[in-house]
Amino acid sequence: MNIRMLALVLPLTAPLSGHAGSVEELLAGYQRAGAGPFRAEQGEKLLVQPGQGEANAEGNRCADCHTTDPRQPGKHLKTNKPIQPLAPVANPERLQDADKVEKWFLRNCKGTLGRPCTPQEKGDFLTFLIQLR
Numbered sequence: 001m002n003i004r005m006l007a008l009v010l011p012l013t014a015p016l017s018g019h020a021g022s023v024e025e026l027l028a029g030y031q032r033a034g035a036g037p038f039r040a041e042q043g044e045k046l047l048v049q050p051g052q053g054e055a056n057a058e059g060n061r062c063a064d065c066h067t068t069d070p071r072q073p074g075k076h077l078k079t080n081k082p083i084q085p086l087a088p089v090a091n092p093e094r095l096q097d098a099d100k101v102e103k104w105f106l107r108n109c110k111g112t113l114g115r116p117c118t119p120q121e122k123g124d125f126l127t128f129l130i131q132l133r
């Protein structure tokens, strides 16, 4: 590839690599913590797995706020506040910021499952989200 072609290609690929970067870094981190390989089907199951734990006597699931299709907007089950879709294909702002992803995983997993999600669960869930079209 000559220099002129590079100049054309780089500006197009740069914004995409920023996005893929943080998800890839998260997945690599989960693998260093002992997880993997990741499976989208398992991630999809997490969404509808019945909730448990002291803070969740009603057994609320991830899907009760995020719906069973992460391409659709959800709604907070207690406050009714709208929640934008989790899948990057429907909402390009998703999964851009690794700290934000971890913060919400911690909060939502504790609230839903009564414990933090494991690196395997988080990797499966992100793998599920990013393969949706």
Ligand code: HEC
Pocket: 046, 047, 060, 061, 062, 063, 064, 065, 066, 076, 077, 078, 083, 084, 086, 093, 094, 095, 096, 097, 100, 101, 104, 105, 108, 109, 111, 112, 113, 125
């Ligand atoms: C009580 C409602 C509720 C439940 C249940 C819930 N979430 Fe969320 N979730 C939210 C809210 C509110 C946000 C943050 C607001 C936003 O970003 O739209 C959020 C954000 C997230 C994000 C952040 C994505 C990003 O980078 O912007 C992920 C990932 C996520 N939730 C996954 C889950 C998983 C997995 C479960 C089940 C273990 C779950 N959520 C259960 C309400 C909920």
